[in-house]
Amino acid sequence: MTGRFEPAVAERRWQARWDEQQSFVADxxxxxxxxxxxxxxxxxxxRIHMGHVRNYTMGDVIARFRRMQGHEVLHPMGWxxxxxxxxxxxMERKVHPGEWTRANIAAMRDxxxxxxxxxxxxxxxxxxxxxxxxxxQALFLDLFDAGLVYRKESEVNWDPVDMTVLANEQVIDxxxxxxxxxxxxxxxxxxxLKITDFAEELLAGLGTLDAWPDKVRLMQENWIGKSRxxxxxxxxxxxxxxxxxxxxxxxxxxxxxxxxxxxxxxxxPLALAVSAVDPEAARFIEQCRAGGTSAAEIETAEKKGYxxxxxxxxxxxxxxxxxxxxxxxVLMDYGTGAIFGVPGHDQRDFEFAKSYQLPIKRVVxxxxxxxxxxxxxxxxxxxxxxxxxxxxxxxxxxxxxAEVIRRAETAGWGQGTTAWRLxxxxxxxxxxxxxxxxxxxxxxxxxxxxxxxxxxxVLPEDVSFELPGNPLDRHDAWRLVDCPECGxxxxxxxxxLDTFVDSSWYFIRFASQPKDRPFDRAEAEAWLPxxxxxxxxxxxxLHLLYARFWTRALQHIGRLxxxxxxxxxxxxxxxxxxxxxxxxxxxxxxxxxxAGAGGALVERATGTNATSGRVExxxxxxxxxxxxxxxxxxxxxDAVRWFMLSDSPPERDLEWSESGIEGAARFVQRVWRxxxxxKDGEGRDATLDKKLHRAVAATxxxxxxxxxxxxxxxxxxxxxxxxxxxxxxxxxEAIQALIRLIAPMAPHLAEExxxxxxQAGMVTEAAWPSFDPALLLDDQVTIAVQINxxxxxxxxxxxxxxxxxxxxxxxxxxKVQRQLxxxxxxxxxxxxxxxxNIVA
RNA sequence: GCGGACGUGGCGGAAUGGUAGACGCUGGAGACUUAAAAUCUUCUGCCCCAAACAGGGCGUGCGGGUUCAAGUCCCGCCGUCCGCACCA
Numbered sequence: 035m036t037g038r039f040e041p042a043v044a045e046r047r048w049q050a051r052w053d054e055q056q057s058f059v060a061d062x063x064x065x066x067x068x069x070x071x072x073x074x075x076x077x078x079x080x081r082i083h084m085g086h087v088r089n090y091t092m093g094d095v096i097a098r099f100r101r102m103q104g105h106e107v108l109h110p111m112g113w114x115x116x117x118x119x120x121x122x123x124x125m126e127r128k129v130h131p132g133e134w135t136r137a138n139i140a141a142m143r144d145x146x147x148x149x150x151x152x153x154x155x156x157x158x159x160x161x162x163x164x165x166x167x168x169x170x171q172a173l174f175l176d177l178f179d180a181g182l183v184y185r186k187e188s189e190v191n192w193d194p195v196d197m198t199v200l201a202n203e204q205v206i207d208x209x210x211x212x213x214x215x216x217x218x219x220x221x222x223x224x225x226x227l228k229i230t231d232f233a234e235e236l237l238a239g240l241g242t243l244d245a246w247p248d249k250v251r252l253m254q255e256n257w258i259g260k261s262r263x264x265x266x267x268x269x270x271x272x273x274x275x276x277x278x279x280x281x282x283x284x285x286x287x288x289x290x291x292x293x294x295x296x297x298x299x300x301x302x303p304l305a306l307a308v309s310a311v312d313p314e315a316a317r318f319i320e321q322c323r324a325g326g327t328s329a330a331e332i333e334t335a336e337k338k339g340y341x342x343x344x345x346x347x348x349x350x351x352x353x354x355x356x357x358x359x360x361x362x363x364v365l366m367d368y369g370t371g372a373i374f375g376v377p378g379h380d381q382r383d384f385e386f387a388k389s390y391q392l393p394i395k396r397v398v399x400x401x402x403x404x405x406x407x408x409x410x411x412x413x414x415x416x417x418x419x420x421x422x423x424x425x426x427x428x429x430x431x432x433x434x435x436a437e438v439i440r441r442a443e444t445a446g447w448g449q450g451t452t453a454w455r456l457x458x459x460x461x462x463x464x465x466x467x468x469x470x471x472x473x474x475x476x477x478x479x480x481x482x483x484x485x486x487x488x489x490x491x492v493l494p495e496d497v498s499f500e501l502p503g504n505p506l507d508r509h510d511a512w513r514l515v516d517c518p519e520c521g522x523x524x525x526x527x528x529x530x531l532d533t534f535v536d537s538s539w540y541f542i543r544f545a546s547q548p549k550d551r552p553f554d555r556a557e558a559e560a561w562l563p564x565x566x567x568x569x570x571x572x573x574x575x576l577h578l579l580y581a582r583f584w585t586r587a588l589q590h591i592g593r594l595x596x597x598x599x600x601x602x603x604x605x606x607x608x609x610x611x612x613x614x615x616x617x618x619x620x621x622x623x624x625x626x627x628x629a630g631a632g633g634a635l636v637e638r639a640t641g642t643n644a645t646s647g648r649v650e651x652x653x654x655x656x657x658x659x660x661x662x663x664x665x666x667x668x669x670x671x672d673a674v675r676w677f678m679l680s681d682s683p684p685e686r687d688l689e690w691s692e693s694g695i696e697g698a699a700r701f702v703q704r705v706w707r708x709x710x711x712x713k714d715g716e717g718r719d720a721t722l723d724k725k726l727h728r729a730v731a732a733t734x735x736x737x738x739x740x741x742x743x744x745x746x747x748x749x750x751x752x753x754x755x756x757x758x759x760x761x762x763x764x765x766x767e768a769i770q771a772l773i774r775l776i777a778p779m780a781p782h783l784a785e786e787x788x789x790x791x792x793q794a795g796m797v798t799e800a801a802w803p804s805f806d807p808a809l810l811l812d813d814q815v816t817i818a819v820q821i822n823x824x825x826x827x828x829x830x831x832x833x834x835x836x837x838x839x840x841x842x843x844x845x846x847x848x849k850v851q852r853q854l855x856x857x858x859x860x861x862x863x864x865x866x867x868x869x870x871n872i873v874a
Numbered sequence: 875g876c877g878g879a880c881g882u883g884g885c886g887g888a889a890u891g892g893u894a895g896a897c898g899c900u901g902g903a904g905a906c907u908u909a910a911a912a913u914c915u916u917c918u919g920c921c922c923c924a925a926a927c928a929g930g931g932c933g934u935g936c937g938g939g940u941u942c943a944a945g946u947c948c949c950g951c952c953g954u955c956c957g958c959a960c961c962a
Binding site: 038248249252253256257259261263282283284285286297337361362363364365368369370372373374375376380381382383385453454455571574575680681682683686687688689691693694696697698700701703704707743744746747748749750751754757816817818819820822823824825828860861862863865868869871872873 | 875876877880885886892893896897899900914941943955956962
């Protein structure tokens with residue numbers, strides 16, 4: 035039996051077999067060690083892209099590898115199915131978001147199945163299914179009962195045309211990304227989750243996540259942004275109605291004698307009080323509001339202030355009065371919304387002081403004798419020695435900081451505190467296609483939770499997207515209900531939950547899905563935490579932080595005993611492809627470009643010059659995407675999987691190339707030929723035995739470390755060695771082992787080959803090959819001989835030769851003798867079984 | 875601005891401080907074939923010398939340093955990419 039391996043036929047057949055045998059259905063009751071492998075679930079956009087293929091292939095290799103090692107593996111798949119694209123589709127194509135979403139799920143499910151992933155489809159879930167979001171509503175109410183949910187007025191970006199709240203990313207140049215309307219800042223009552231209650235825990239917990247990339251832990255650490263400092267109040271020289279003090283926070287209390295001014299945010303209560311009586315101030319505050327929120331605008335915004343008719347008294351010198359400005363660079367929602375400005379030692383304060391001719395004083399210097407050095411054209415932000423600071427003079431910045439905090443606490447005008455960059459998580463979205471927030475607003479009873487026996491609060495199906503805004507606001511049959519407490523006329527909350535809430539607990543629901551509650555604690559804990567979580571680095575902060583918070587919140591209310599959901603995390607690189615640009619700067623698809631006369635690129639349609647752009651992430655806008663489906667149809671799922679794992683290390687970007695996928699397809703056929711061309715023989719082949727055992731050891735180690743490119747290289751080496759070997763019992767065994775080594779990566783080929791060589795059962799159920807450590811070492815070793823660190827000769831010697839004998843052997847080398855030319859070496863370094871370095 | 879990662883042949887990339895370039899791709903030469911595809915064999919970092927055999931030199935972004943020995947460790951640059959950003 036020879037010929038080509040026909041993926042189109044064989045792959046379908048094995049996929050059907052796995053399905054019939056329920057090969058990948060995870061048994062929560064199993065006595066085997068349990069492993070939970072998870073890839074970030076996809077948004078059902080309509081089609082699988084290469085990034086999905088790469089992501090899910092990696093997870094699949096781990097899942098199949100652990101199975102072969104005797105683990106009970108949970109490897110589920112589902113759909114992050116709520117979100118805006120469905121509503122946009124509804125508006126554009128007049129289809130219901132649910133209909134659009136479910137059609138996409140069906141299409142993508144088929145595409146995933148065609149790739150032969152070892153997924154437990156019996157646990158499939160979609161977050162837009164009331165079966166899922168109803169349990170989410172129950173969990174939301176649990177958190178509500180525990181006081182972790184609250185409602186607060188907060189500023190949002192409001193699009194007056196679409197009548198919806200926009201995320202910061204959706205505001206472009208101060209205009210709505212869809213409507214193009216000028217975005218307004220508006221105050222809206224919104225629901226918040228108290229993630230800040232867990233700031234300290236979430237920060238400390240990062241320390242336990244040693245199987246996470248350092249990069250991600252660092253990003254989360256910065257996002258949480260803990261800073262220690264001093265919070266204290268400036269007394270106002272003349273109290274006003276809105277108050278007699280300004281609370282400020284600083285991380286540099288050691289610079290307190292360098293203060294030149296106090297600045298408050300435009301939204302600060304005192305600023306508002308001033309503006310009420312001062313139209314000039316009101317105008318300035320209005321200007322600050324109009325300022326955009328985008329990073330670019332913030333960066334270029336000039337530091338401006340308005341001198342308020344207030345005077346602040348320095349806490350350490352009652353005679354020292356500081357001017358108070360309303361300033362555009364002070365943020366109301368960080369710290370206290372007010373600062374004291376130290377121009378000598380802070381960049382922003384420096385710029386502000388320059389504009390408004392405020393004193394710039396040195397209070398920190400590299401050394402005590404540089405106290406009179408003026409501050410130059412840049413502020414000095416480094417720690418140093420306190421100078422010009424009365425009782426602090428001579429102290430280091432750290433000592434001075436501690437001393438100021440101590441005095442403030444003793445005298446009672448301030449105290450050491452911690453400020454966090456992390457804010458509470460606003461979860462209200464004024465959208466239809468999301469989980470309804472299970473709250474009823476009653477004019478007499480206030481916000482009342484929907485009784486548990488009335489869950490799920492199901493989205494109404496009969497909605498129209500003809501008008502802008504949230505259709506739930508217009509749906510009176512759904513919206514108007516009786517208050518569960520007093521029975522009076524009330525209305526449902528029409529905001530839905532941020533979709534990040536949906537993805538904050540799906541991994542728990544995968545592990546355990548009882549009908550009547552979100553999850554069974556014992557069953558969930560049997561699987562959790564996820565042993566290996568794999569996804570894109572773009573989720574390094576939000577999703578991963580929210581999921582960590584949700585898990586801890588469940589722990590806090592006694593629903594779960596684990597504190598971290600993901601033990602191992604891996605962030606894979608993107609799939610990239612070359613790009614092409616036309617003469618007039620349009621992106622061109624690869625098949626719109628050809629080599630013209632003289633080899634230069636030209637645009638096929640027009641014959642004008644084209645250039646190859648950079649290799650970039652596949653995206654529709656750059657027109658450099660490659661759709662996986664036709665590629666799978668042409669080369670087979672195994673070849674595509676194999677290519678996704680080859681060449682590039684998984685954390686780096688992988689460049690898609692035609693020659694790469696062809697190479698992978700070639701490898702599939704090589705393995706097929708080896709398995710279908712019987713060359714059985716007798717006796718051992720010691721060289722091949724060693725090669726095999728090394729390949730088994732190295733492949734296992736590589737997969738364990740998620741170094742799939744190295745595992746792939748090992749398979750190539752083993753295949754090369756088997757092809758060169760003469761028939762022997764060793765060769766026959768090597769082929770059997772090879773098939774198992776490639777099974778996690780190219781499972782269909784492995785099954786077909788396994789059956790062909792006459793092995794019973796499926797390779798999916800076979801055990802991972804073992805190796806004999808004794809065979810990992812050679813009897814003969816090559817010893818490198820260096821003179822002054824330069825390689826001069828290579829000698830073959832029996833392994834285990836002692837230092838003296840090794841040295842003698844090296845010195846006897848003809849090449850060494852020639853190089854030394856009679857001189858005797860000054861020193862000889864011997865590393866047994868490896869090398870000899872002769873210092874001449 | 876702050877933080878992080880990376881820099882090795884024509885390309886993707888290997889290398890517990892100890893033989894740089896595994897493996898793949900590309901390319902060259904040859905075999906098989908009427909021919910092509912497929913497949914197989916073989917070569918493929920650069921330079922010098924040489925008919926060949928052999929031999930030699932240079933090489934991991936740049937400049938220093940530590941070491942018997944540096945792609946790997948340390949210091950200083952340059953470049954590319956990513957994240958965050960008026961955070962007090």
